[in-house]
Amino acid sequence: MSILKMENIVKKYKNFAALDGVDLEVRKGQTVAIIGPSGSGKSTLLRCVNRLDKITSGSIIIGDDTLVSTINGETSYVKEDKVREICSKTGMIFQHFNLFPHMTCLRNISYAPITVKGISKDIAIENARKLLDLVGLRNKELAYPGQLSGGQKQRIAIARALAMNPEIMLFDEPTSALDPEIIGEVLTVMKKLHDDKITMLVVTHEMSFAKEVADFVIFMDKGKVVEKGRPDEIFNHPESDRLKKFLQIVYK
Numbered sequence: 344m345s346i347l348k349m350e351n352i353v354k355k356y357k358n359f360a361a362l363d364g365v366d367l368e369v370r371k372g373q374t375v376a377i378i379g380p381s382g383s384g385k386s387t388l389l390r391c392v393n394r395l396d397k398i399t400s401g402s403i404i405i406g407d408d409t410l411v412s413t414i415n416g417e418t419s420y421v422k423e424d425k426v427r428e429i430c431s432k433t434g435m436i437f438q439h440f441n442l443f444p445h446m447t448c449l450r451n452i453s454y455a456p457i458t459v460k461g462i463s464k465d466i467a468i469e470n471a472r473k474l475l476d477l478v479g480l481r482n483k484e485l486a487y488p489g490q491l492s493g494g495q496k497q498r499i500a501i502a503r504a505l506a507m508n509p510e511i512m513l514f515d516e517p518t519s520a521l522d523p524e525i526i527g528e529v530l531t532v533m534k535k536l537h538d539d540k541i542t543m544l545v546v547t548h549e550m551s552f553a554k555e556v557a558d559f560v561i562f563m564d565k566g567k568v569v570e571k572g573r574p575d576e577i578f579n580h581p582e583s584d585r586l587k588k589f590l591q592i593v594y595k
């Protein structure tokens with residue numbers, strides 16, 4: 344079953360196409376990694392899924408709902424309240440965590456379920472504690488973000504996104520702002536989510552994650568999907584010169 348379908352996505356900034364006819368499908372339970380050189384359009388693609396960026400043309404379907412479509416050259420988004428409803432099926436993890444600095448970890452995680460979803464405080468807190476266990480930070484429930492390491496902050500951000508029970512988790516270079524020695528703790532949590540069949544779309548520079556964890560890998564360059572396939576196909580049998588060159592540079 345397809346959770347996300349993007350068809351012929353074009354995203355222009357003035358005359359420059361950051362995305363130039365991208366097709367992408369993510370199925371339920373899949374972990375899809377998006378790799379490619381800097382500036383190839385990876386983050387833009389991810390940000391278009393939950394309308395942080397608006398596409399110029401194409402169509403995006405999340406679950407059974409069409410977020411935006413292009414018919415006879417006319418591109419239109421659904422109404423604003425419907426956009427919010429559809430985008431609430433996604434959870435986003437940013438490079439720079441974006442936690443609420445004045446809230447404890449427990450409150451960071453339970454705040455949106457209580458205020459946005461109307462879940463009772465007791466249940467939201469019980470759920471937040473389970474998520475703290477999942478990310479290995481149960482002992483930090485009363486800590487504030489400023490008291491955590493970067494890796495711990497990112498694990499709290501993951502727990503916070505999961506608390507809204509999204510159908511797809513979007514990761515925008517989740518480990519890029521972290522010191523090399525703590526990248527592993529975040530990747531371990533993401534591997535756990537993969538094993539739990541949480542659907543994930545991950546923009547990453549971590550080739551080990553793409554190679555060992557992802558079910559499917561998309562290689563982008565200059566706003567286009569140049570190659571896609573299983574990790575073994577992408578990393579061990581690249582077809583295009585552009586992907587071969589990219590892998591040579593990455594593994595140099």
Ligand code: ADP
Nearest residue numbers: 356360361379380381382383384385386387388
């Ligand atoms: P990646 O994530 O692969 O590094 P991005 O999606 O961030 O690439 O960017 C793709 C291209 O779009 C880049 O050339 C970038 O400079 C351009 N771009 C991104 N955001 C904007 C913007 N707000 N205005 C103009 N150009 C942008």
